[in-house]
Amino acid sequence: MYKKAIIQFGNHQYLIKINKYIYLNKLNKYNVNDNILIKKNILLIIDNNNKILIGKPYIKNFIIKAKILEHLKNKKIIIFKKKKRKGYNIKKGHRQKLTKLKIINIKKNGS
Numbered sequence: 361m362y363k364k365a366i367i368q369f370g371n372h373q374y375l376i377k378i379n380k381y382i383y384l385n386k387l388n389k390y391n392v393n394d395n396i397l398i399k400k401n402i403l404l405i406i407d408n409n410n411k412i413l414i415g416k417p418y419i420k421n422f423i424i425k426a427k428i429l430e431h432l433k434n435k436k437i438i439i440f441k442k443k444k445r446k447g448y449n450i451k452k453g454h455r456q457k458l459t460k461l462k463i464i465n466i467k468k469n470g471s
Contacts, residue, residue: 362466364405367398367424376424376463383434386457390428395464398424404466421469426461434458 364377374382390396401422404413413419434456442449 362404362406362422362468365401365422365424365466366403368400368402368418369398373402376466378463378466380463381429382461382463383458384461385459386431387428387459390459392428392430394428396426396428396461398426423467423469424463425465425467426463429460429462431457431459 362378364375366373366375368374369384372384374384376382387396399418399422401419401424402415402417404415404419404422405411406413413422437454437456439452439454440449
């Protein structure tokens with residue numbers, strides 16, 4: 361049984377586990393309750409034998425199945441810029457759009 365993996369999605373890398381949630385930058389081309397397959401596995405950790413598979417650059421024949429639960433916004437981040445003694449200050453807010461995924465399965469492609 362494969363329980364952990366490190367995947368690459370976009371330009372970011374994530375440590376994932378089965379039945380856990382991860383938050384990615386918003387995936388516009390997918391809808392809620394869609395299942396997606398992730399094939400860019402960089403590292404795979406096998407818990408039973410304490411064996412680690414490392415990809416060069418990716419591990420072939422392993423697929424990670426995930427389900428999109430919702431599209432949401434992150435907490436507001438305040439950006440404040442100021443230059444002392446110049447009368448220059450700007451306050452902006454930003455909320456990043458995210459997608460919540462649940463990792464369903466990590467399996468070998470043949471099984």
